[in-house]
Amino acid sequence: MVSLKEYRIFTLMAVFIVSVFLPGIAVAQDGTGVIYGTVTGPAGGVITNCEVNVEGTNIVGQTGLNGSYRLAPVPVGEHTLVFSYLGLQTANAEVTVTAGEAVSQDMTLVYGGEIEVRGSPLLVGQAKALNRQKNAINIKNIVAADQIGRFPDKNAAEATQRIPGVSLNRDMGEGRYIIIRGTEARLNSTTVNGERIPSPEAGVRNVALDTIPADLLQSIEVSKALRPDMDGDSIGGTVDLVTRRAPEETRVSVSLGTGYSALMEETAPNGSFTFGGRVGDEKKWGLLLTGSASDTKRGADNIEPEYDDGYLDTLEFRDYTTERERYGVTADIDYRASQRSNYYLRGLWTNYVDTELRRRKTMVVADDELERDIKDRTQESLINSISFGGENTIGESMVLDYRLMYNKSSEETINQLTSGFVQEDIEYLTNVSPDHINPDNIQAIPLNESAALLEFDEIEDQTKIGHEEDIVGAINFTKGFYKNAGYSGLWKFGAKARFKNKVQDYNVWDLESEDDFNMLSVIDNWNSETPFFNGNYGDQIIPFFDPAAMRALVESGVLESERNLEEDLADYDITEDTLAAYVLGEFILGANTSLMGGVRVESTKDEYIAYEWLDGEDSVSPVTGDKSYTEWLPQFHLVYKTGEDSQLRAAVTRSMARPNFEDMAPWIYVNDEDFEIVKGNPDLDVTTAWNLDLMWEKYLQPVGIFSAGVFYKDLTDYIYIFQVDEVIDGEDYEVEQPRNGDKATLAGFELAFQNQFTNWNGFWGGIGLYGNYTYVDSEAEYPDRESTSLPGQSKNIGNLALVYEKYGVTTRLSYNYNGKKLLEVGGDIDEDIWVDDHAQLDFLFRVQVAKRWAIIFEAINITDEPYTAYEGTADRIRQQEFYSWWATLGVRFDL
Known part of the structure; x- marks a missing residue:
């Protein structure tokens, strides 16, 4: 009997042996x-x-x-x-x-006619991206590094938001998760150099792209219709982050700058470098090293009300102080052994350190209580990726390519402390009723709050450690053929194996004191750097206690501690093995038509260990499970040239999205006191979708594009959080569990335009325009309530940028808009939680002060756009968060 470990080793060895020895076989054609x-x-x-x-x-x-x-x-x-x-x-x-x-x-190739690209890095970058987009068989959008640098976007998520149909989920004002054509983050995938990277975060598959600096990237490619030779686990699309490659000539580039956050009144240093080129005989060796570092200090003013039958139940005031450090390095080594063989070794390392101090005042109106607590934590996320691969030509027309990869992501939060003080018998003055609410002035004024009456409650000490690890091997064969002047093409087939392990370990301790003491004894003289919510709530956010004093109290060892068993339910150990194979044919029919058709099959086996806990017991019990499934994914693409620089694209594809790890782990929590049961669902099926796409593209001179397209998706087994009342041992329990829904559909259209009008005379020849608009509509069916849209889907998504580049000056005023989107599905339409629309204005100014020196100024969120979520109707605010604006100023040197 072959063990799972031996099976994995055998698979990877087979890929390696075939990769090394097969290139020696030669095939000739007469x-x-x-x-x-x-x-x-x-x-x-x-x-x-x-x-x-x-x-x-x-x-x-x-x-x-x-x-x-x-x-x-x-x-x-x-x-x-x-x-x-x-x-x-x-x-x-x-x-x-x-x-x-x-x-x-x-x-x-040379410049010619009225085409004027020379001396314009922006146009050179656009040309690279648009030529790659034009020649692709599938529908995709590409942004090159030169274009990324023309927007004030510091991480990979924010750079991607400029692409048609892409919107973001944000955290603390920064872009984090990608939403493509209205499909939530779980339904999309993120790859680095074509390979999916594991997520550092607990429970999920999607990667938080704010952990990856934009400086490390050579291009961003968003494939909206998958090919058979791509991983099939993406319904909205795949975001491929392509790291930088060694240039033909030696390149040295250094950027240094600093930033400023208006809300925190703090500076933010940043810098990046690129060094590389080709060396050796005939420049066969290519070397490139890229690095990036930044340290930003930002904050947020936040309120979060909750309601009960139209009355105010709870109101929270939150003040956030954050420091986010980002470090990243990429290395690329390639060797061109001959015209028929080349090899590479690539590495990526990113380190994201998020330090947060959250001061929260919670007014529990329904229970006449008030609590002040502080969360003090530092969270570190790491992404590591290393890959080796090569390409060999066998005979005249067969090409073999292969790669081996090791990827690991991790996230650690060590000794996060949440300390709290509570006062009871509070009298509140509120201004919210079922018939009246002012969303700009939601009040719950405590009439008898006193620091001397706020008694110490407890300190929660949490440590969370998790990682996700992938070992991947892949091999592909491509065989070209030629029948006659009107019929040629290629056949391609390949296989891939991925062995994944995801582990999460939570440890939480509740610390209490035998001796009573109040907040007055540890009070701090802290006040927010700027008036909280522009002074709308006066000084209600203060006073607060000293977080350093609470950490010292924990370290003194005088507090009594008790393990919080409920949090152990977040622990799990999941192994997921995926074997995939595909075959495709790409056919060129006549002078105008290209067709690709093929099928991919992915077989997945999951094995997991999770935990269950019954209220009142003193330990958790392990629960094991496993599941296997196979998905067949046919995919077809058509490109028809309607003119010299125009073409029509069509695609019919089937794709899937696997459940999140936390949802499919077989954990269970039973609370007999509150008659609640929360559990995972190991029986979840993957979400699948049939996708239809139609796109027309017109490429413009000198370097531009106009495109218009429509798309439709029919989803099956969509996953949502299901709540139901069940009678267990004669008692009514509320059971919450992720389940598969019935059907969901999504449809829309998108328009895009970009061009530089370099044929205009004089000053006006520097003007350019970049814009896109996407409309999306969806309908999802949920049990026991009316249908609604898919979570994460905005009806309207758009970008508009006015560009000027000439005489050594580059400016870009850019506007990004995301319409409102569903955040949580409630029991009925009045309980749905929505995120309000987001409109952000950014500005970039760059001037070339010498041949190799440039000064760059960027301003972000100029109009102080907030994050707003509401329940049912827009006046029932559930969360509102302001960040103010921030800016950077720096210099850049290029050799």
């Missing part, structure tokens, strides 16, 4: 040959994603990351090669192909 070469640009650097076509046939290819191309098989005889690249002049070259031989043909 009557055909090979054309290969490298394409460079006007400045001497290589050109990626340049289309290379054999005129009079439908044999077409494009240059890769090193600027090289390979066309095979090509019929013998004389041919004309056509090199096409948006933003540069089309060029031709004559070649003669001999049977069984390979002929080299390099090309240098």
Whole structure:
């Protein structure tokens, strides 16, 4: 009997052995040959994603990351090669192909006509992105590093929000999770260099992209329709973060700056560097090292009311002080052994340290109580990824590529302290009733609060440690073919194995004191840096106690401690093994039509250990479970050229989204005192969807695009939190559990435009426009209530940016809008929780003060846009949070 460990080792060894020894096999075809070469640009650097076509046939290819191309098989005889690249002049070259031989043909493209791209990093970046987007068989949007740097976006999530159809979930004013075309974060995936990265966070699969600095990226690619050779676990789309590659020429770039937060009145230093190039004989070795570091101090003013039958039940005031440190390093080494073989080794390391001090005043109107508590915690998240891979050409037209990867993410919170003081018999003056509420002035004024009467309650000491680890091996074979001038293409097939382990460990202790003491004895002279909520609530946020005094009290050892068993229910150990295989065919039919069709199959086996606890018992009990399932995912893509620079795309695909780890773990919590049961659901099915997409694209000179498209998704087994009353041993219990819903549908359209009007005269030739708009509508069916939209879906999503770049000056005033979206599904429409719309205005100004030096100024959230959530109707505020604006000023050096 082969053990699971031996099976994993065998699978990875098989991938490695085939990768090493198969390139020695040669295959030849009679009557055909090979054309290969490298394409460079006007400045001497290589050109990626340049289309290379054999005129009079439908044999077409494009240059890769090193600027090289390979066309095979090509019929013998004389041919004309056509090199096409948006933003540069089309060029031709004559070649003669001999049977069984390979002929080299390099090309240098130049500027021409009215096209004026030289000296404009913005246009160069747009050209890279749009050429790659244009030549892709599937529907995708791409943003290059030069474009990322033209928006004041500091992390990967905020850089992605500029792409059509993408919106964000935010935390403390910063973008964190990606929502694509109205599908919540769980229904999308994040990859780095094409491989899905594990999430540092407990319970979920989606990655918080605020942990990854935007400076580390070469491009961001959002695929909205999956190919068979991509992981199939994404319904909305896949965000691929492509790290930087070694350039052809030596590059040195350094940025240093500082920031300022208006709410906290604090500075925020930041910096980044890039160093790399090609070395050795014939520049076969490429080396690149990129680093980024930032330290931001921000804050938030927050109120959170809750209601009961229209009256105010609870009102919370929260003051947040945060410090977020981000560090990141990427390394890339590649070796071009020959024109037929190349290899790479890549690494990514990010470290995100989030220190938070939250002061909270909770007015429990319903129970005549008041509590003041402070949460003091530091949370550290790490993402590590290392990958080795290569590509070998076998014979004329077969290509083998392979990769081995090790990815690990972790998150630790050590000794988080939440300390609280409570006062009872509070008299409140409120202004909320079923018939009256002023959302700008929700009050619960305590008439007899006193620091001397606020008695110490307890301190909760929490330590949370978790990690997710992946070992991945993949192999692909691509075989080109040529039948005649109107029919050619390729076959591709491959396999992949992923072995995942996710572990979470919580330890919580409740600390109490034998001796009574009040808040007055540990009072602090703290006050918020700026008036809380612009002074709307006077000085009600103060006074507070000293958090350092509470930590010293814990460290003194005088408090009595008791283990909180309920929190152990968050512990689990999950192993997930996935084996996948696919086959696809890509066919070029005539001069205008390309078709891809194929199927992917993914087989998954989950094994898990979780815990259950019955109220009143002194320990938790382990619960084990397992589940296996297989999904077949057919996918079809069509591209039809409607003109020289325009094309129509269509796609029909099936994709899936696995349940979150916390939802599928078999844990259970039974509270007999409150008659509540909360549990996971190991019987959850994956959410699947059929996706239909139609997109028309028109590429504009010098470097621009106009596109319009529609999309439709039909989801099955959508997962939501289900609440039901059950009779157990004669008692009525409220049971809460994630379950699969019935059907959900989502449909919409998107429009996008971007271009620089460099053909305008004089000053006006620096003007550019960037804009997109997406409309999304959805309907999800839930038991025992009327249908509503999918959580996370906004009806209206848009971006608009006015750009100027000329005379060494770059400015960009950008506006981002996300319409309201459903946050939580309630028992009926009046209990639904919504996040209000978000409209943010940002500004960037850059001036080139010398050949290699630039000064950059950025202002973010200029209009102080808040985060607002409400229950049922917009006047029933459930949460409102203000962050004010922040800005950065820095210098950049490029060699």
